[in-house]
């Protein structure tokens with residue numbers, strides 16, 4: 001397998017897309033008005049209070065959830081129970097399903113075998129690329145992706161190289177995400193920016209743009225392991241990048257807030273924000289997910 005990675009890299013090195021730094025700098029040179037963000041946040045919070053009393057909106061939130069367990073003591077039993085729950089989260093309506101389950105790479109095969117045994121159909125998301133720190137050689141991060149896909153993952157949630165981002169080395173961020181996208185094969189790539197560690201909204205915007213340019217199917221706020229995870233502020237900045245990309249290319253990139261979203265009202269604030277910045281067409285599980293381990297409990301309580 002390592003020889004495969006080696007040959008992949010020699011191929012990648014020869015054919016890697018030339019990242020145009022001057023064009024990148026032109027595209028990302030914008031400021032974010034704190035008053036604009038405050039206004040958007042207040043409007044989203046107000047809208048969320050209206051939506052939280054709407055049963056249909058609460059059922060839609062369940063469909064956005066990547067039901068997640070990412071703990072050192074995760075076991076085969078824990079992820080099979082998670083899958084059973086994600087496939088049938090709401091007893092009163094068997095048609096309601098979560099968007100995916102999200103687990104560590106070592107648990108993907110357990111999820112896949114349980115899915116086969118029960119005849120379930122659901123996306124299997126695996127974190128990878130040295131989650132949550134990303135502080136590993138690119139070769140091992142790529143191999144981890146390939147192994148998770150081989151075990152049955154249909155979606156891969158990678159983390160970006162924050163050392164490169166904090167060094168303003170966006171070429172490396174871009175090239176590495178591109179290499180990891182290639183390693184995904186047919187699996188969808190969600191790129192985690194770990195916004196809580198990027199130090200500025202400008203870096204959040206640059207990381208969003210580099211990740212989108214490199215072919216990410218989704219951009220995701222956080223691992224859930226940073227000190228500060230999903231916020232409305234960084235979500236607004238990321239959504240602005242997704243909007244700009246759609247205006248420029250006509251292509252839609254998905255958005256996934258994650259980390260610390262524990263109540264239906266919090267989730268619906270992100271729903272309201274996506275609706276405001278991108279429009280209702282983004283409000284479906286193919287373009288919008290919420291990474292959460294405990295949100296489902298609160299949504300079910302409100303139904």
Ligand SMILES: O=C[C@H](O)COP(=O)(O)O
Nearest residue numbers: 224258259260291292293
């Ligand atoms: O996407 C995955 C996150 O780790 C979930 O974070 P949470 O446990 O705070 O819901």
